[in-house]
Amino acid sequence: MSRLNPPPTYQLYIHPKDIIELRKDIWSDDPVPGTFTLNKKKYLIDIVYRGSHIRKLPKKSYHVSFYKPSLFRGAKELHLNSEYNDRSLIRNKLSLDFFSEIGVLAPHSQHVLLKINGKMSGLYLELESVDEHFLKKRQLAEGAIFYAVDGDANFSLISDLDKETKKSLSLGYERKYGTVDDGFYLEKMIYDINTLSNQEFKKEIKNIIHVDKYLRWLAGIVFTQNYDGFVHNYALYRNKETGLFELIPWDYDATWGRDVNGRYMDAGYVPIEGYNTLTARILDVDEYRKDYRNLIKGMLDQEFTLDFLQPKIEDLHQFIRPYVLMDPYVKDKIDDFDSELQFIVQFIKDRRDYLTSRLYKLE
Known part of the structure; x- marks a missing residue:
């Protein structure tokens, strides 16, 4: 892969009183105004902190959101991730690129330098928003797009958070794009997944979910070992032409051998069969279980190899x-950054060994 150009430098200008307002309540979702400049072109923006637990980190x-002009390179908004808990700063991008390579819809990402009021804030990962653009x-x-905003997006009738029966079939989701009526299809999907008999499920699921793409998405989670990915960290897209749902990965920094806090995660932590109600039901169908095994085996031979990934x-x-x-937040930790390269390589070796040894479970 040839890289000739340095990452772009995004310049943000925010009035000092608005910076104080942002810092006053890091959990607030009320944005403050500012300007965004790139290559001498200026955009009026709204800006706010993003994420959940990561808001507490020193590097925000x-x-x-762009409102004048309303689009920046065809997008109305962008997400700037600090990747602070990932000492390699590449896991998220590496994961999303991997999903694209195995045939899963995934957002584009790129590293950028960020300056706020002329001061260097550091290296960030820009994530494309999953929306109509x-x-x-x-x-x-x-098609409609729903974000999985918490662990209740688990394809179950039981809450993943309090283990009680859900009060709403759409619990755990936020509609990003589409109409109120699109919520009917989301709720019907959850209802059908949980109430169809085995025989009905085998017949009908291919009319609800794009099964091949679901299995590829499942494989992507299993290979990258994103523990939260089965009930969180994804968007749902319902293609209006086909009527089928597809899943789009999102925020994959807790992967490749590290958990959400950057701690070591054993290479056998996430099972080859994955998690969640929908996964269990799909893999209970012999045909789809065989398809999934073939996908895993093929990716172990091609995409999830050191020959493919290490370069x-x-x-x-x-x-x-x-x-x-x-x-300024990570330059003094350059030794940690350098050591992560070998850490990720070792994870791939160990994860390959684990998955190869568990292929029999899919027979």
Whole structure:
């Protein structure tokens, strides 16, 4: 992979009183105004902190909305992730790129340098928003998009948070794009997944979910070992032309051998069969279980190999290293950054061994 250009530098200007307002309540979702500048072109924006637990970290992540002009490179908003708990700063991008390579819809991401009021804030990962513009850029059919906002997006009738029966079938989801009527299809999907008999499920699920793409999404989680990915960290897209739901991964920094706090996660922590109600029901169908096994086996032979992944990892690491040294939050941890390259390589070796040894469970 050849990289000729440095990451773009995004300049944000926020009035000092608005910065004070932002810092006053890090949990507030009320944005403050500002300007965004790139290559001497200025945009009026709203900006607010983003994320949940990551808001407490010293290096904040941001959600930027454009309103004059209303679009920036075909997008109405972007997400700037600090990746502070990922000492490699590449896990999220590495994961999303991997999903794309195995045939799953995934947002584009790129590293950028961020300056706020002229002061260097560090190296960030820009994540594309999953919305109507995401669909348009890919020439995909119109369709509703729902974000899985917490662990209740588990395809079950039982809450993942309090283990009680859900008060609403749409609990855990937030409609990002579409109409109120689109919520009917989401609720019907959850209802059918949980109430169809085995025989009915086998017959009907292919008319509700794009099964092949679901299995590829499942494989992506299992390979990258995103523990939360089965009930969180995804968006649902319902293609209006086919009527089928697809899943789109989102926020994959807790992967490749590290958990959400950056701690070591054993390479056998996430089972080859994955989790959640829908996964269990799909893999209970012999045909789909066989398809999933074939996907896993094929990816173990092709995409999830050191020959395929290690050059990408090394290239990405080498590309961002000079800019890590410019980041005031992580430049003093450059040894940790450098050691993560080998850590991720070792994880791939160990995860390959684990998954290969568990293929029999899918027979």
